[in-house]
Amino acid sequence: MLSSEAIKISNICCIGAGYVGGPTMAVIAKMCPDINVHVLDNNESKIKLWNSKDLNNLPVYEPGLSSLIHECRGKNLFFSTDIKKNISRSEIIFMAVNTPTKTYGSGKGMAADLTFIEKCSRQILKYSKSDKIVVEKSTLPVKTAEKIKSILGNSNTNINFEVVSNPEFLAEGSAINDLFKSDRVLIGGESTKSGISAVQTLCRIYSRWIPKEKILTTNVWSSELSKLVSNAFLAQRISSINSISALCEKTGADISEVSSAVGMDKRIGKYFLNSSVGFGGSCFKKDILNLVYLSKFYGLHEVADYWHQVVKINEYQMNRFFLTILNNLFQTVYKKNLSIFGWAFKKNTNDSRESASIYVSTNLLIEGAILNIYDPKVESSKIINDLEFALKNHGKSKIEISTIINSQIKIHNDLYESVIDSHAIAILTEWDIFKELNWKRIYKFMVKPAFVFDGRRIVDEFKLKKIGLNVFKIGS
Ligand SMILES: NC(=O)c1ccc[n+]([C@@H]2O[C@H](COP(=O)([O-])OP(=O)(O)OC[C@H]3O[C@@H](n4cnc5c(N)ncnc54)[C@H](O)[C@@H]3O)[C@@H](O)[C@H]2O)c1
Secondary structure (H helix, E strand, O other): OOOOOOOOOOEEEEEOOOOOHHHHHHHHHHHOOOOEEEEEOOOHHHHHHHOOOOHHHOOOOOOOHHHHHHHHEOOOEEEEOOHHHHHHHOOEEEEOOOOOEOOOOOOOOOOEOOHHHHHHHHHHHHHOOOOEEEEEOOOOOOOHHHHHHHHHOOOOOOOOEEEEEOOOOOOOOOHHHHHHOOOOEEEEOOOOHHHHHHHHHHHHHHOOOOOHHHEEEEOHHHHHHHHHHHHHHHHHHHHHHHHHHHHHHHHOOOHHHHHHHHHOOOOOOOOOOOOOOOOOOOOHHHHHHHHHHHHHHOOOHHHHHHHHHHHHHHHHHHHHHHHHHHHHOOOOOOOOEEEEEOOOOOOOOOOOOOOHHHHHHHHHHHOOOEEEEEOOOOOHHHHHHHHHHHHHHOOOOHHHHHHHHHHHEEEEOOOOHHHOOOOEEEEOOOOHHHHHOOHHHHHHHOOOOOEEEEOOOOOOHHHHHHHOOEEEEOOO
């Protein structure tokens, strides 16, 4: 059995080699050279990419990640599909599997789908031969640790499984920096002897590079809930400023000026007050819906309605942007070439989950537009998959989807090629390269009158207007 002191760790494994598992474990490996870190996934092709010599082709793009992988991989950082062996030999097992919104049955479209977490727990139970600290890295509804414990408790042996919540707060696009310099590390555990020992063990690992005062220990439920609430608060700020951007467009106020004025108040703060076409990413929407579901489950309908509105405003903002394009292009985009700048949900990531680009592009395709898409990091196959999925959700048949994909979409490697004969450009990701474009050259290639719809507020509208472009900037 575990004692109440931190235990010696030689092997750590992480189930789930995605946007959280890969970067998080790379940083732990770098900061703990005496510990072997094994990142596991049942997706063989993903593990192959993590092990590939070509560091430009890792499954996750994050600034600083490839050099970390280069430094640690093969020394104390390993990527593998051998879940059995690595669970068996690890003292700590992180669970960083996906927890998407349920797409079926009870709680459909709201609750978190815990299928992957359950499967993971059963694998841990099956392959463990000694005591384990099981760490919830995935974002989970409150009380999930209890469910995991009930699965792990079904062992006929004397193995002790200590379930600890350690939610991840990294932001994609700055994940490596966030992991090295976390605002806080949150660890929730039970107040039993073995629970305290597990928490201490994890604290000792993080304290190698995170100042002690930033390591916060709580009970398990507070830790699980804090992650959902953090994402809800962040998304709420975006929806709040985006709702005001609509008012700015009607009244002649400018959202950047309003954001600066509001953000200078210390009580409010200046971060997360940039207006845009809307938030994306795999987390905000799903975590808020999860919070809404939980609130409803406990009969707190007013609380549920309050948070649901954050997601509704986000959808409203994306739809507003799409309608602005349509209305400015004389209410029709049928057979018109339009250029889409950016597919990732934000800059410095190759992740496009829930990206505003998907929403806006799908609506434009349904209106008959021909889309010329450019993104510096997202793979063409991912763009096509995203659109196929979105069109299916719009009720399009297989034949209709394949016709749209084949006749209305072109994906470009060269941004300047993507604007030839284009009626309009929609900027949907704030990639730095979009801030330094040769707009005179772009204007020459375009059909006149030429339009730029800036969903990220990154262009100099006065400069572009001088060239001859019609510019719409969200919130102005
Ligand atoms: N992406 C983020 O920015 C972020 C930030 C904080 C927290 N989170 C949370 O972290 C969790 C993981 O998110 P992600 O973005 O890394 O997801 P992801 O989809 O990128 O990665 C999850 C991986 O888990 C693998 N997997 C699932 N079940 C498995 C199993 N039984 N055995 C082995 N591998 C399995 C999948 O193949 C996939 O590669 C989610 O709960 C998410 O909400 C994500």
